[in-house]
Amino acid sequence: MAQSDFFENVYEVVKLVPVGRVTTYGAIAAYLGSKRGARMVGWAMNNAHGRPDVPAHRVVNRNGVLTGKNFFGSSTEMQELLEADGVKIEGDQLVAFKECFWDPGIELL
DNA sequence: TCACTGACTTGGC
DNA sequence: CGCCAAGCCAGTG
Numbered sequence: 001m002a003q004s005d006f007f008e009n010v011y012e013v014v015k016l017v018p019v020g021r022v023t024t025y026g027a028i029a030a031y032l033g034s035k036r037g038a039r040m041v042g043w044a045m046n047n048a049h050g051r052p053d054v055p056a057h058r059v060v061n062r063n064g065v066l067t068g069k070n071f072f073g074s075s076t077e078m079q080e081l082l083e084a085d086g087v088k089i090e091g092d093q094l095v096a097f098k099e100c101f102w103d104p105g106i107e108l109l
Numbered sequence: 110t111c112a113c114t115g116a117c118t119t120g121g122c
Numbered sequence: 123c124g125c126c127a128a129g130c131c132a133g134t135g
Contacts, residue, residue, distance in 0.1 A: 006132070025117050029131090035118075036130035042116035043132070061117065068116030 006032065010044035011051050013104045017058045020086040021102035022094060024062045031104040042068065057081040064097030 013028050025038035034040070041059070045068060048054040057078040061067045069078035069092060079089045088095040 004132075029117080034131065037132085038117035038130085039115055040117090040131050040133090043114095045116055047133095056116080059116080062119095066116090071116055 006040060007044040007047055010041050011048060011054045013108075014045075014048070014054050014056065014059055016104065016108065017055065017102050020100065022058045022060055022064075022082070022087060022097070022100050023102045023104065024060060024064075026062050027101075027103045027105065028059070031108075038062075046071065055081070055085075058085065060094060060097075064094035064101075066092045066094075 009032055010028055013031060014023070017023050025041040026035060028041045029035055029038040032041075045054075045056045045059060048056045056068065057066075057072070059068070066078045066082070066089070069075050072078045079092065082089055082094070087100050094100060
């Protein structure tokens with residue numbers, strides 16, 4: 001395994017996120033079986049930098065805020081990528097986040 | 110081997 | 123309504 005099955009699992013879920021949709025750390029963590037393990041998802045995203053196939057910009061916190069935008073090349077790069085996907089951002093926060101939310105535990109069910 | 114940290118979440122004050 | 127503290131999992135020092 002590259003890093004861990006946990007990380008690989010997170011990558012696959014994020015890669016499965018359709019364009020124009022977003023998911024949350026908690027949703028992925030819950031999908032993996034660890035609701036509180038949302039932190040690990042963020043950690044996986046950090047490792048995701050070596051995975052260009054993993055659109056980490058489509059992963060936000062439960063509030064729909066681009067928490068990890070600072071981890072990107074530019075603080076606005078995450079927002080630009082999301083807007084390019086067709087998502088609207090306002091004040092580092094997702095607009096109509098509920099409508100754009102993509103839950104793997106439901107969509108992939 | 111133990112301890113700390115971290116892109117979160119939830120609850121309490 | 124806003125801030126603080128605790129919990130969880132895995133990786134790195």
